Amino acid sequence: MIALASLACIHKAAAQNSHFFRIVGTAATTITKFGVDGTLVWSNAETGTNYTVQTVTSLTGGSNWVDYVQLPVTNSVNTNQIIAFNPPTGMAFIPAGSFTMGDSLDGNSDAIPTKVTVSAFYMDVNLVSSNQWAEVYSYATSHGYTFVDAGFAKAANYPADTVDWYDCVKWSNARSQQAGLIPVYYTDALFTQVYTNGEVDAVYANWSAAGYRLPTEAEWENASRGGLSGKRFPWGDTISESQANYRAYPNPPNSGGYAYDLGPYTGFNTNFNTGGHCTSPVGYFVPNGYGLHDMAGNVFEWCWDWYAGPTYPDGSPYLGGTNPRGPVEPSGFRVLRGGLWNGLAVSARCANRYNAYPGFANGGFGFRCVRGL
Numbered sequence: 001m002i003a004l005a006s007l008a009c010i011h012k013a014a015a016q017n018s019h020f021f022r023i024v025g026t027a028a029t030t031i032t033k034f035g036v037d038g039t040l041v042w043s044n045a046e047t048g049t050n051y052t053v054q055t056v057t058s059l060t061g062g063s064n065w066v067d068y069v070q071l072p073v074t075n076s077v078n079t080n081q082i083i084a085f086n087p088p089t090g091m092a093f094i095p096a097g098s099f100t101m102g103d104s105l106d107g108n109s110d111a112i113p114t115k116v117t118v119s120a121f122y123m124d125v126n127l128v129s130s131n132q133w134a135e136v137y138s139y140a141t142s143h144g145y146t147f148v149d150a151g152f153a154k155a156a157n158y159p160a161d162t163v164d165w166y167d168c169v170k171w172s173n174a175r176s177q178q179a180g181l182i183p184v185y186y187t188d189a190l191f192t193q194v195y196t197n198g199e200v201d202a203v204y205a206n207w208s209a210a211g212y213r214l215p216t217e218a219e220w221e222n223a224s225r226g227g228l229s230g231k232r233f234p235w236g237d238t239i240s241e242s243q244a245n246y247r248a249y250p251n252p253p254n255s256g257g258y259a260y261d262l263g264p265y266t267g268f269n270t271n272f273n274t275g276g277h278c279t280s281p282v283g284y285f286v287p288n289g290y291g292l293h294d295m296a297g298n299v300f301e302w303c304w305d306w307y308a309g310p311t312y313p314d315g316s317p318y319l320g321g322t323n324p325r326g327p328v329e330p331s332g333f334r335v336l337r338g339g340l341w342n343g344l345a346v347s348a349r350c351a352n353r354y355n356a357y358p359g360f361a362n363g364g365f366g367f368r369c370v371r372g373l
Contacts, residue, residue: 020056040080042080066289088122090125103230117322128367140196161299211371240264244296298366299341301337302334306335312327
């Protein structure tokens with residue numbers, strides 16, 4: 001039996017858009033409280049199961065509910081924050097919950113599906129733009145920071161690219177300090193030396209700090225899915241030029257292309273195919289279920305984790321668990337996610353993994369930041 005409980009809330013930070021939520025599970029539940037901080041208290045849950053919070057923006061026209069977050073249940077009475085009415089400027093709230101990381105849709109050999117649980121966090125709605133990069137870069141270089149790459153962008157409000165992992169981590173620290181927040185990354189285990197210079201692999205993350213940081217691989221994939229489960233892309237199972245900036249290669253007879261790529265042509269996105277560097281403005285495409293843009297295509301996004309495939313080492317998110325942060329031992333390569341403007345549809349899949357030497361800057365590499373609550 002599927003029992004429903006619904007409520008309405010107004011997200012004041014999003015132009016007064018309405019959001020309706022309901023809980024779907026194996027037994028009838030009762031919502032006993034919905035707090036002003038977006039916290040939901042509900043009871044009569046069947047323990048040892050998962051419940052799904054679904055959302056819709058209108059209750060008319062058949063109400064096409066979509067999954068929002070999976071809630072593992074260990075108690076009959078539960079408290080979950082499902083929305084934040086006043087997230088940090090330019091960021092979206094990603095609710096705590098569980099999801100299936102990886103998929104078996106297209107034979108991924110290094111993303112074997114497993115159940116992962118992540119805590120709530122905030123994530124930049126957009127990729128770090130050229131404007132944003134330049135502002136923090138100027139602050140950083142005048143406060144003792146050094147960078148290997150100055151970054152590049154096609155134009156104002158386009159993603160900052162050609163940045164390596166080390167510089168993204170240092171930039172995140174500078175962004176934190178500019179905002180008056182405690183930075184996350186240090187060069188010592190006691191968190192006394194803020195990481196500001198050089199290309200250092202022995203970087204220590206203070207996960208309890210309030211500052212900006214790169215997402216873990218698990219956080220990134222959870223956020224990219226926007227609450228949808230088991231789909232190739234943040235919106236569903238097919239892709240076209242109206243949904244993301246990627247290099248189309250559809251599947252006409254005998255072409256060897258991708259059946260889920262609807263093109264409708266072969267080649268770079270015709271809206272941005274100019275100047276040999278075909279990135280698109282940040283925020284151009286429709287966001288996913290969590291309000292995030294460009295989680296597929298445009299530029300790959302650096303993540304915190306060291307890369308490793310099967311057999312997965314200790315710390316790998318593909319071993320499951322709660323808040324995995326990647327392999328403990330360095331592998332020589334860091335993870336990138338999300339696809340890029342000159343990558344095929346397969347690279348834009350939520351479960352697709354890419355990796356590169358952390359000192360490698362490329363015209364298809366960018367990033368966005370997250371913050372803990």
